[in-house]
Amino acid sequence: MNQHKQLLLKAQCAVEENKDLVRQHARKRQWYHFMPECGWMNDPNGLIYYKGKYHLFYQFYPYGPYWSAMHWGHAVSDDLLSWKHLPVALAPSEPYDDCQKGGVFSGSAVEGEDGRLYLFYTGTIVNEDKVTKSQCLAVSDDGIHFVKYEGNPVVAPTAFVESDPKVWRRGNRWYMIVGGEEDHKGRAILYASQDLKTWERFGTILESDGTLGAMWECPDLFTVDGRDVLVIGPMHLGERKCTYLTGNMDYKKRAFTPFSIGEVDCGFDYYAPQSFEDPKGRRIQFAWANAWDWMPWWKGFGTTAQEGWCGAMSIPREVRVQGDLLRFLPVEELRSLRKNYRDYGPLHLYEWSRMEIEAGDGVHCEILAVLSLQETAAERLIFQVRCADGVQGGNNRCTKLIFDLREGRLTVDRNGADDWSTGRKSCKLRLLSQESLLIHIFMDTVSVELFTDDYTTAFSTNIYPEEACTELYVRAEGGGASFLSFETWGMRRVCR
Numbered sequence: 351m352n353q354h355k356q357l358l359l360k361a362q363c364a365v366e367e368n369k370d371l372v373r374q375h376a377r378k379r380q381w382y383h384f385m386p387e388c389g390w391m392n393d394p395n396g397l398i399y400y401k402g403k404y405h406l407f408y409q410f411y412p413y414g415p416y417w418s419a420m421h422w423g424h425a426v427s428d429d430l431l432s433w434k435h436l437p438v439a440l441a442p443s444e445p446y447d448d449c450q451k452g453g454v455f456s457g458s459a460v461e462g463e464d465g466r467l468y469l470f471y472t473g474t475i476v477n478e479d480k481v482t483k484s485q486c487l488a489v490s491d492d493g494i495h496f497v498k499y500e501g502n503p504v505v506a507p508t509a510f511v512e513s514d515p516k517v518w519r520r521g522n523r524w525y526m527i528v529g530g531e532e533d534h535k536g537r538a539i540l541y542a543s544q545d546l547k548t549w550e551r552f553g554t555i556l557e558s559d560g561t562l563g564a565m566w567e568c569p570d571l572f573t574v575d576g577r578d579v580l581v582i583g584p585m586h587l588g589e590r591k592c593t594y595l596t597g598n599m600d601y602k603k604r605a606f607t608p609f610s611i612g613e614v615d616c617g618f619d620y621y622a623p624q625s626f627e628d629p630k631g632r633r634i635q636f637a638w639a640n641a642w643d644w645m646p647w648w649k650g651f652g653t654t655a656q657e658g659w660c661g662a663m664s665i666p667r668e669v670r671v672q673g674d675l676l677r678f679l680p681v682e683e684l685r686s687l688r689k690n691y692r693d694y695g696p697l698h699l700y701e702w703s704r705m706e707i708e709a710g711d712g713v714h715c716e717i718l719a720v721l722s723l724q725e726t727a728a729e730r731l732i733f734q735v736r737c738a739d740g741v742q743g744g745n746n747r748c749t750k751l752i753f754d755l756r757e758g759r760l761t762v763d764r765n766g767a768d769d770w771s772t773g774r775k776s777c778k779l780r781l782l783s784q785e786s787l788l789i790h791i792f793m794d795t796v797s798v799e800l801f802t803d804d805y806t807t808a809f810s811t812n813i814y815p816e817e818a819c820t821e822l823y824v825r826a827e828g829g830g831a832s833f834l835s836f837e838t839w840g841m842r843r844v845c846r
């Protein structure tokens with residue numbers, strides 16, 4: 351048995367040993383957000399619809415709930431929501447990817463013309479702080495067992511650090527985009543190939559003009575609604591950590607010309623999104639619902655590591671274009687999880703009043719409300735979620751989602767969420783329509799995902815309140831507030 355197979359078996363044994371413990375004892379497992387069975391997870395990798403199933407791979411460390419020697423975990427689904435875990439797909443095993451501080455880094459998947467599944471990843475080696483990254487290939491006949499290509503790496507290390515290959519087909523060519531830096535400027539670099547094995551460097555399609563960060567991670571380039579879109583993870587750029595540029599990709603000139611810029615998600619916990627096109631023609635995106643230590647608001651990876659696991663995905667979102675903006679719509683499959691419907695609308699809130707709302711068990715739920723801007727005088731509208739008085743030594747708990755209608759700002763304040771979370775983060779509220787404001791919230795055991803501004807603004811955050819924190823209020827300040835509709839649901843459990 352070769353080295354890679356042996357290391358995959360070893361990794362899988364660790365999963366089999368630890369997953370039951372997590373299942374039996376963990377209290378903070380999500381109900382409908384994908385998580386590893388145990389150990390550590392970060393970026394989504396290799397998203398693809400292949401031979402009748404959705405495949406999700408992910409950055410994985412099976413031996414403990416912390417980042418170390420990266421593997422690729424693997425799961426499949428029929429509906430993007432309930433996932434079946436498959437054996438670990440890739441393990442660090444070769445001179446170009448076997449490293450405790452490196453490993454099999456992020457990448458993507460394509461179906462080759464021969465019907466086989468091709469995975470591209472960055473082999474990463476760290477030697478006395480010198481980082482060597484190369485782009486590598488692994489291939490599978492059955493979509494489950496992967497063999498690393500004997501000609502690896504398919505793109506040898508360059509003078510600059512390049513990583514996170516995203517591969518796609520266009521016309522009669524394959525293309526690959528990687529993120530990198532040169533002269534302290536983040537950049538996206540394009541390669542091309544006829545056979546997925548020999549790659550020609552086409553060069554930089556876009557680089558930072560000095561305002562977009564020193565290094566770009568996990569680039570994603572795709573066309574949706576006739577527009578080309580480049581998504582990047584610019585490092586060390588303050589509030590920006592997950593940015594999109596809409597524009598035009600000229601394959602002849604090998605250049606991307608941006609028209610507009612925006613944030614994919616302006617919350618605390620959404621990074622390294624990857625997208626793919628599904629058989630229904632939808633552009634679907636997942637992201638790692640967490641943050642890195644280089645982000646200004648970071649304080650740790652949350653409290654679930656105590657339970658032997660760490661890391662969850664966002665809900666799947668469909669990406670659409672509206673003018674110069676992108677819209678991020680929770681996929682329609684999520685409706686199949688709804689239960690315990692409550693209809694509160696139309697609903698009027700008087701000035702300074704606070705109304706208690708029921709949404710499922712108050713923890714695993716969905717809220718869909720449409721505020722009438724015409725009939726609302728309130729300066730601020732505040733959703734207070736996961737609240738409870740006097741838990742754990744008398745602490746009051748609450749996470750606030752604050753819609754500042756006068757200033758046009760959305761602020762999420764998680765300072766009072768639990769014993770662990772801190773921070774307050776804001777972004778612009780566009781108030782695109784003068785008539786109404788849509789507010790759509792998905793809550794799971796340890797996460798809140800908020801969509802507003804006709805889905806052009808998304809905000810994700812993780813919080814870790816006690817189970818008793820189930821109260822939910824809406825409050826209007828500085829005037830009354832009128833909702834045209836106000837609906838809530840509980841959510842079914844599909845992940846364990």
Ligand code: FRU
Nearest residue numbers: 393409455456514567568622
């Ligand atoms: C992004 C990232 C990638 C890298 C991976 C390592 O979150 O830093 O650039 O490939 O994580 O786990």
